[in-house]
Amino acid sequence: MPSSVVTGAQWGDEGKGKIIDILSESSDYIIRYQGGNNAGHTVVIDGESFILHLIPSGILHKGKTCIIGNGVVVNPVALIDEIEKLNARGIKAGKNLLISEQAHIIFPYHWKMDELREIAKGRSKIGTTKRGIGPCYTDKVSRCGIRMADLLDVNIFSRKLKANLKEKNAILRNVYGFKGYSLATLSRQYMGYRKKIKGYIKDTTVIINKALDDKKRVLFEGAQGALLDVDFGTYPYVTSSNSTAGGACIGTGVGPSRIGKVIGVVKAYTTRVGEGPFPTEFSDKLMNIVRTKGKEFGATTGRPRRCGWFDALIVKHAVMVSGITEIVVTKLDVLDDLEKIKVCTGYTYRGKSFKTFPTNIEKLFKVKPQYEEWPGWMSDTSGVRSFNKLPRNAVGYLKRLSDLVGAKISMVSVGSERKQTLKL
Ligand code: IMP
Numbered sequence: 001m002p003s004s005v006v007t008g009a010q011w012g013d014e015g016k017g018k019i020i021d022i023l024s025e026s027s028d029y030i031i032r033y034q035g036g037n038n039a040g041h042t043v044v045i046d047g048e049s050f051i052l053h054l055i056p057s058g059i060l061h062k063g064k065t066c067i068i069g070n071g072v073v074v075n076p077v078a079l080i081d082e083i084e085k086l087n088a089r090g091i092k093a094g095k096n097l098l099i100s101e102q103a104h105i106i107f108p109y110h111w112k113m114d115e116l117r118e119i120a121k122g123r124s125k126i127g128t129t130k131r132g133i134g135p136c137y138t139d140k141v142s143r144c145g146i147r148m149a150d151l152l153d154v155n156i157f158s159r160k161l162k163a164n165l166k167e168k169n170a171i172l173r174n175v176y177g178f179k180g181y182s183l184a185t186l187s188r189q190y191m192g193y194r195k196k197i198k199g200y201i202k203d204t205t206v207i208i209n210k211a212l213d214d215k216k217r218v219l220f221e222g223a224q225g226a227l228l229d230v231d232f233g234t235y236p237y238v239t240s241s242n243s244t245a246g247g248a249c250i251g252t253g254v255g256p257s258r259i260g261k262v263i264g265v266v267k268a269y270t271t272r273v274g275e276g277p278f279p280t281e282f283s284d285k286l287m288n289i290v291r292t293k294g295k296e297f298g299a300t301t302g303r304p305r306r307c308g309w310f311d312a313l314i315v316k317h318a319v320m321v322s323g324i325t326e327i328v329v330t331k332l333d334v335l336d337d338l339e340k341i342k343v344c345t346g347y348t349y350r351g352k353s354f355k356t357f358p359t360n361i362e363k364l365f366k367v368k369p370q371y372e373e374w375p376g377w378m379s380d381t382s383g384v385r386s387f388n389k390l391p392r393n394a395v396g397y398l399k400r401l402s403d404l405v406g407a408k409i410s411m412v413s414v415g416s417e418r419k420q421t422l423k424l
Helices: 016-024 078-088 108-124 133-141 149-150 154-176 183-200 205-215 284-293 314-320 361-366 392-405
Strands: 003-008 027-034 041-045 048-052 064-070 097-100 218-221 261-267 270-272 306-308 326-330 340-349 352-354 368-376 406-413 421-424
Touching: 003 016, 003 314, 016 041, 016 218, 016 261, 016 326, 016 406, 027 205, 064 205, 078 183, 097 183, 097 205, 108 133, 108 154, 149 154, 149 183, 154 183, 205 218, 261 314, 284 306, 314 340, 314 392, 326 392, 340 392, 368 392, 392 406
Parallel strands: 003 218, 003 261, 027 064, 027 218, 064 097, 261 326, 326 406
Antiparallel strands: 041 048, 270 306, 340 352, 340 368, 406 421
16 A cells, blocks of 8 residues: 555654655655644754754655645744745745645644643643643643634634623633734734735545555655554643544544555654653763764753653553554664663662553652663764664664564664765
8 A cells, every 4th residue: 555654753853854754755644633833843954954843754755745734733924934934945845745634733722721721731731842732632632723724714714703802802802811812913924924824725535535546656644643642642641632543534534444554663763852750861961972972862851851761661552552664763873872772671660560551640650660670882874775784782682672673674874974874
């Protein structure tokens, strides 16, 4: 079947942008299925860096159709900024970019609510990106959201915005003491955005299904990772969408029988941004070494990422809930200088050991990781161009990860450039 899903198998930031860029070469359609501009996909081409928040990384290749699916929540300001920045760098985002008419639109009251809720939560905050993602999905599920199709009809748009503002302003003023937003100002702003994006808005579900009927090669691009999935992640320290592979069906309007491969992307170690449990998190010294070498700072917010050892339990969980058929291991080179490398193969909780990821968040906060220790390879892998040329200890480490998580490895990445990718 000519369709594949690329999904994160940890807490996001696994390096999906680069892998999608590589797989885009042999794809006709690249479709983002969930999340919003909370994501930041970095792609480096000949030393030039591109950070994409909403537009699929396939846009960097000529002749591809890129789609923002119905499962994505779209901030028009961020989208227009991204389109204009790409165009300014000579990358066309015109007829090759489509946005689902069913995608929900983010408004300033969403990101304000996100920010104020986080402040009100104090120490129990989630550590969101404050991009209004959660509040926008909340409106979608509450059936009061405003969609791209609404933007095309000025009367419907005004009616819905007025009704939303009545409720949102009351909450903002009475619960959070914030002054709220003016209908006239927001209407004017969004009518301005409408002019710039209306040409992109289409019934993308029909287009995607037709592409599959015509045997086109379709790549579904996930954002965030399985452990941030609103159902299967470390709830409530998650994002507000289904970032597991199943989200590709719901977020594009394609049935499960049309999905072929599911490619899970993992780092050779683990990172997460924001609050929440992280059993294998490093102590300060290793944290600084890996964070610096791996440039572990958020592509969207610039926040330093928390770093830790590879946790086979969380990836095994991701393999199960996303039905991952193969994994891609990224950033192997970041571990090049470490004498010893640990892998978490189980947890201990109240004297008992177990090998599966617990759904109980309180338990996850308290578990003690059980580690296996592997000798490092102590040599530079960033220049290696084939799997067979990797140091013996690196191959041993990768094989062990594959065995532990129950999925074969199809690619290994040893740097941010396209050429630093070893295909198996
Ligand atoms: P939200 O998606 O902004 O609501 O944030 C919820 C949680 O998901 C926070 O812990 C964020 O740091 C995390 N998160 C959201 N998007 C990303 C991402 O693209 N990479 C890594 N973490 C993310």
